[in-house]
Amino acid sequence: MTSFAPLKPQVHHPPLKIADDTWLIQQMQEAAIGPLWLYLHSLVIKGPEPIVVDTGTPCNREQWLADVFSIVDPGDVRWIFLSHDDVDHAGNLAEVMEACPNAKLVCTWFMTERHANCFNFPLERCRWINDGESWRAGDRTLTAITPPLFDSPVTRGLYDDRTGVYWAVDTFATPLPGPMNDISELDGQAWKEGLEMFNCMNSPWFKLLDLDKFERHVDRVQNLDISVIAACHSPVIGSSHMTQAFDMIRRIPHLEPPPQPQQADLDELMHCVATGKQYIWQPGGNGA
Ligand SMILES: [Fe+2]
Ligand SMILES: [Fe+2]
Structure with missing residues (x-):
């Protein structure tokens, strides 16, 4: 009998500290169509009120939980921020909510409606934070800001004013020839081609954009005081490559849809x- 259970990752990529109190929880997935890999990151922010940002994938469940709880004790987690309801971001939502009884789930009303078919939202533990809204988490203010490109109507990125880390969710997604901690390790042409292809594929509405409105939409994110971009599907983008990253995103509406297999x-x-x-x-x- 065929099993459709997802395959566990063969290689463990340990958590990576990217800023004060801030770790990427890492996983890589191999593409079917070539020797290319894609990161499937999430984030843990420590501090007086620790935060888990997105919840990893089902195929990496045991390792993801072990990685998260190697950084923070489950009983100490106060917030679980869900950027959107795609399975690579919400893959261990039930497990982490069960493990962290003192955590509130930062989501939205529409996320609650969309995702109720596979998760029983405990409304008494939810906090609805829409685009542009903030909440205080101990020593920092966290603000939900829609990233430049996204693949779900409920997507919100997350800006941490204490470190300047911005969680860009699916924006800046880039396939890679192998693991790397920082985008500066990737050949510039490979970054451009990979970022263009993946961001066009993931936000297929890019050809419908009003160019001026999109520029202002990107400005809104780029004008944050960002020190580091952390994203689900990209190595860390530091200050040396940030302008280039936003410039490439701004070119997306000028591209043609990429060919598909x-x-x-x-x-x-x-x-x-x-x-x-x-x-x-x-x-x-x-x-x-
Ligand atoms: Fe997504
Ligand atoms: Fe994603």
Whole structure:
């Protein structure tokens, strides 16, 4: 009988400290169409009122919980911020809510309605924080700010005024040739091509944008006093690469939708799997 249980990651990428009191919880997922990997990060912010930002993936559940609770005691967690309800962000929501009985869930009304089909929201433990709203978490103020690009109507990023870390959720997603702690380790052309492709794919409405309105929307995020961009699907973007990162996002509406693999590519992929060859997708076909 075939099992559809997701495959556990083969390699553990340990938590990475990216700012005072702030750690990335890391996981990498290999792409089916080539020797490329994508990060699936979440975040832990320590302090008087510790915060878990997004909840990892089901396939990495045990390791994700171990990584988070190697940094903060479950009983000390006071806030669980859910950026949106995609499975790579909400994958261990029930488990972390159970493990952290003193934590409130920072979500929104619409998230509650959308996600009720697979999670029984304890409304008495919820705090609804919409785009532009803030709350105080001990020694810091956290503000929900919609990132430049997103793939769910409920997506909010998170800005921490104490460290200047901005959680950009799905914006800046970039496939990688392997693990790296900082985007400065990636070849500039590979970053441009990967970021353009993934952000176009993940926000397919980019061709509908009013260019002036989008510029102002990006300004709103870029004008935050950001020290480090942390994102679910990118290595850390520090100050040396921040302008370049936002510039690439601003070019997205000027691009054309990228080609996508077709059935012929899947046929070629299956042939490679059967013959033990490495498959590398190339736009227009003839992989392998
Ligand atoms: Fe998403
Ligand atoms: Fe995501």
